[in-house]
Amino acid sequence: MNYLITIIGPTAIGKTSLSIALAQHFGCEIISCDSRQFFKEMTIGTAVPNAEELAAITHHFIQNKSIFEEYNVGDFERDAITKLDQLFTKNNVQIMVGGSGLYVDAVLKGLDNFPDIGVGIREEIRNRYEQKGIAYLQQELQKLDSFYYEKLTTENPQTLENPHRMMRFVEVCIGTGKPYSSFLNQVKKERNFTPIIIGLEAQRDVMYDRINQRVDIMMREGLLEEAKSLFPNKQLNALQTVGYRELFDYFDGEIPLDFAIEEIKKNTRRFAKRQMTWFKRTDNAIWYDYLTDREKIISNITI
Numbered sequence: 669m670n671y672l673i674t675i676i677g678p679t680a681i682g683k684t685s686l687s688i689a690l691a692q693h694f695g696c697e698i699i700s701c702d703s704r705q706f707f708k709e710m711t712i713g714t715a716v717p718n719a720e721e722l723a724a725i726t727h728h729f730i731q732n733k734s735i736f737e738e739y740n741v742g743d744f745e746r747d748a749i750t751k752l753d754q755l756f757t758k759n760n761v762q763i764m765v766g767g768s769g770l771y772v773d774a775v776l777k778g779l780d781n782f783p784d785i786g787v788g789i790r791e792e793i794r795n796r797y798e799q800k801g802i803a804y805l806q807q808e809l810q811k812l813d814s815f816y817y818e819k820l821t822t823e824n825p826q827t828l829e830n831p832h833r834m835m836r837f838v839e840v841c842i843g844t845g846k847p848y849s850s851f852l853n854q855v856k857k858e859r860n861f862t863p864i865i866i867g868l869e870a871q872r873d874v875m876y877d878r879i880n881q882r883v884d885i886m887m888r889e890g891l892l893e894e895a896k897s898l899f900p901n902k903q904l905n906a907l908q909t910v911g912y913r914e915l916f917d918y919f920d921g922e923i924p925l926d927f928a929i930e931e932i933k934k935n936t937r938r939f940a941k942r943q944m945t946w947f948k949r950t951d952n953a954i955w956y957d958y959l960t961d962r963e964k965i966i967s968n969i970t971i
Contacts, residue, residue: 670756670861671971674701675765676772676947677868678940680878682958684717686868687765689962690969691725694761698727699748701766701775703741704909706733709898712891713911715882735898735906745774752861761971762861769946776865778857785843793839797831805834809848812841816849826942832908864969865953869944874958876937883933886911895919910935 673690675683691698700706704714708731716730728751733739748764752775755762766772773779796804806828810817816837820827827833837848844851870878895915898907902916911932918928947953956965 670760671762671864672752672776672861673761673763673864673866673969674772674776675763675866675868676769676950676953677767677958678875678943678947679715679767679936680882680940681868681870681875683765683767683868684715684721686866686962686965687763688721688725690966691763693966694759694763696759696762697755698725699751699755699762699764699775700727700729701744701748701764701768701771703744703766703768703771704906705730705766706739706744707731707735707906708733709735710894710906710909710912712886712889712894713909715886735901735904738905741771741774742779744771745779748775749859756861767943769943772950776859776863778859780851780853782840782851783844785839789843790835790839793835793842797835802829802831802834805831805838808838809834809841812838813847813849816847816852819849824945826938832905863952864971865950866965866969867947867950867953867955868958869955870958872941875940879936879940880933883911883929883936887929891915892925910939 673694675687675690677683687698702714704710705716706729707714710716711731717727722730729744729748752762764772764775793805806817809820809828817828840846840848840851869875891911892915895912896919898912899916899919901907902912907913907916914923914928914931914935917923917931918925923931954968
């Protein structure tokens, strides 16, 4: 029997240190499941594990792609499952860690199958969004898939403000002539492992304080310079990320630096709240306070 110990939780909660402790205990490797840590040009702003952490345990899917490459959750599902199949031949326990809920679900359960959508449709929708804003996407989704629009309004309203997710919903509706929701909850894929899911959490004020401190540390470590080097490519999908967008606005002269830093903190806090909303729906997850002794967590894992 193979086991995939998966560590979930909001940003800045301590998932990396726990994953290393578990990997050292079980003598295995780590699959990173953070959709922004894939990109080698983004280090400080994505909180990539430091050199000491990377040296302690072999990590996979850390800075293995360029921001100039297209890489989506379907690509990651394929690559991660292939890598896990290889790793399980060496050890029947492996670790996966990350804060990207959709990517975690893709590995654990598989993605719903969507037909390929033509590039022309995708470009047309993007052009209309750039001309008309997020309201255009919201109106289109409400018209083309009212059921899913209402579901998002009730259960996950922040998604309605996410242009990349919204463009995807609309392009599927237009490209297939069917509602996006009609492709959801299809038969999930079989996996050759049993998931053991560990969640880390903290009181909201503690979590927010840790986020604020992390942003201050990032700024001291050179996030401003890193963002400046990426600024000429700010339109790339990979760079539509908290911590970079706000500094791009500063470089554009739209906001002062102090305000940009406060916006990073605020938007990261909002992101962490969305992460917890997503992860709390995860079936069979065992949740621990972030200060729980690592040995206690390990002793509670039954394999």
